[in-house]
Amino acid sequence: MTGSTESGTTPAACCDDSADPAPAARPGARPDGLWTVDEHLADVLAAVGPLPAIELQLLDAQGCRLAEDVLAEGDLPPFDNSSMDGYALRTPDTVGASAEYPSVLAVVGDIAAGAGELPTVGPGQAARIMTGAPLPPGAAAVAPVEWTDGGTGTGRAADAMTAPVEGEEVRVLRPVAEGAHIRRRGSDVAAGSLVLTDGTRLGPAQLGLLAAIGRATVTVRPRPRVVVLSTGSELVQPGDPVGPGQITDSNSFTLTAAALDAGAIAYRVGGVPDDAARLRAVLEDQLGRADLIVTSGGVSVGAYDVVKEVFAEYGGVDFRRLRMQPGKPQGFGRIGPGAGVPLMALPGNPVSAYISFELFVRPVIRAMLGAEDIHRPVVRAHCPVALRSPAGRRQFLRGRYTAADGLVEPVGGAGSHLVGALARADCLITVPEDVTELPAGSEVDVVLLGG
Ligand SMILES: Nc1nc2c(c(=O)[nH]1)N[C@H]1C(S)=C(S)[C@@H](COP(=O)(O)OP(=O)(O)OC[C@H]3O[C@@H](n4cnc5c(N)ncnc54)[C@H](O)[C@@H]3O)O[C@H]1N2
Numbered sequence: 015m016t017g018s019t020e021s022g023t024t025p026a027a028c029c030d031d032s033a034d035p036a037p038a039a040r041p042g043a044r045p046d047g048l049w050t051v052d053e054h055l056a057d058v059l060a061a062v063g064p065l066p067a068i069e070l071q072l073l074d075a076q077g078c079r080l081a082e083d084v085l086a087e088g089d090l091p092p093f094d095n096s097s098m099d100g101y102a103l104r105t106p107d108t109v110g111a112s113a114e115y116p117s118v119l120a121v122v123g124d125i126a127a128g129a130g131e132l133p134t135v136g137p138g139q140a141a142r143i144m145t146g147a148p149l150p151p152g153a154a155a156v157a158p159v160e161w162t163d164g165g166t167g168t169g170r171a172a173d174a175m176t177a178p179v180e181g182e183e184v185r186v187l188r189p190v191a192e193g194a195h196i197r198r199r200g201s202d203v204a205a206g207s208l209v210l211t212d213g214t215r216l217g218p219a220q221l222g223l224l225a226a227i228g229r230a231t232v233t234v235r236p237r238p239r240v241v242v243l244s245t246g247s248e249l250v251q252p253g254d255p256v257g258p259g260q261i262t263d264s265n266s267f268t269l270t271a272a273a274l275d276a277g278a279i280a281y282r283v284g285g286v287p288d289d290a291a292r293l294r295a296v297l298e299d300q301l302g303r304a305d306l307i308v309t310s311g312g313v314s315v316g317a318y319d320v321v322k323e324v325f326a327e328y329g330g331v332d333f334r335r336l337r338m339q340p341g342k343p344q345g346f347g348r349i350g351p352g353a354g355v356p357l358m359a360l361p362g363n364p365v366s367a368y369i370s371f372e373l374f375v376r377p378v379i380r381a382m383l384g385a386e387d388i389h390r391p392v393v394r395a396h397c398p399v400a401l402r403s404p405a406g407r408r409q410f411l412r413g414r415y416t417a418a419d420g421l422v423e424p425v426g427g428a429g430s431h432l433v434g435a436l437a438r439a440d441c442l443i444t445v446p447e448d449v450t451e452l453p454a455g456s457e458v459d460v461v462l463l464g465g
Pocket residue numbers: 015016017018019033244245246248249261262263264265266310311312313314315316319340341342343360361362363364366430
């Protein structure tokens with residue numbers, strides 16, 4: 015694989031456009047051989063769209079967007095019921111009731127939540143009723159147990175229901191208004207009403223509502239299945255011994271976690287060595303379960319980069335250089351039979367891989383999900399430190415943003431190997447292509463990474 019010559023401390027010196035080859039002769043190639051960030055983003059987004067809708071069990075649909083309008087078949091609540099533990103009664107029986115002169119009512123039944131058979135409450139009568147239990151015929155209100163003596167015969171306000179007693183009488187200590195403590199049928203959701211619209215993201219409350227209206231399955235845009243693989247013979251897996259010249263594969267973890275964070279189902283495939291046959295075999299294996307394949311490494315100009323060679327065999331994968339730093343070399347296209355599976359080949363340097371993911375892969379995943387908010391939020395902030403940036407490149411420096419005072423500070427240098435600083439950053443500071451120096455205090459665009 016290629017070795018980057020960056021120092022990590024001198025942003026302006028790390029990307030020398032003179033190293034870029036002559037303009038490519040293929041269709042669509044830019045006169046200077048470089049695409050802008052916006053052109054590349056537009057191209058990758060043009061190649062994907064929301065995945066076809068499928069029907070899923072509710073919990074499998076968490077985080078997905080609805081692909082249907084959902085109507086309620088029945089009412090919610092499905093029947094008039096009590097919002098309090100207490101006594102269902104007829105309100106005229108409580109007119110003028112007080113602690114001194116309570117209304118004394120005969121208790122004719124005990125209604126628990128889920129009760130099927132209900133007593134009829136006549137004049138001078140009440141029924142014990144629990145929260146959520148159906149209102150019995152004849153009753154027009156519920157007195158919470160605290161408004162009664164709870165059937166104890168003491169005449170003192172009770173603080174809880176006690177066990178039912180044969181021949182119980184209850185003393186009601188104040189008047190109860192018509193409809194008090196009753197949750198009316200259909201007052202939450204009316205039968206036939208539109209409860210969730212196409213495109214709504216299904217979080218806990220929406221899934222709960224679907225369950226409440228009796229839906230066991232729902233039609234959604236599924237979460238894309240993203241296969242993440244790292245390439246490079248120098249890679250060993252975390253925990254394995256690291257031999258001379260070897261490094262631990264961190265990209266597959268960063269990118270798999272980022273894919274999950276973006277809303278995908280992500281499968282991490284560990285490092286694949288620079289061996290065309292092995293890479294081919296892994297890709298063939300993964301094609302069947304992937305909606306998107308994301309690779310890292312092997313997209314630059316190194317002598318052992320089999321990635322380009324193998325992707326070239328599939329045809330349809332374009333390798334290009336972008337006017338950005340880090341993340342200059344990028345590949346994308348489709349591989350495999352039929353329409354193929356979208357593939358995004360990111361540079362191997364860990365920071366380049368992650369920033370490329372945030373700028374290009376995340377929006378692709380979000381577009382596949384059918385999300386409207388496909389991009390990270392961008393805010394303006396003042397940077398108290400002077401910045402340098404290579405000419406002709408949009409630079410993305412790692413930073414920490416303080417919303418309260420609208421300030422952003424760079425973290426670490428510009429080197430695309432600086433994973434320590436990356437882990438302390440919460441945003442990317444953008445320096446435009448035509449700017450090489452920004453004085454301290456300048457206002458900059460800041461991409462908020464979230465979490
Ligand atoms: N002569 C040139 N050399 C390089 C150029 C160039 O234009 N001309 N571009 C540089 C830039 S910019 C980048 S970015 C890298 C991209 O190179 P590759 O995509 O081919 O990546 P590799 O060579 O495979 O690796 C680069 C670097 O990253 C480390 N790496 C790779 N995979 C992982 C991983 N899974 N986890 C952690 N670290 C990884 C690898 O060991 C290298 O140090 O090319 C520059 N060179």
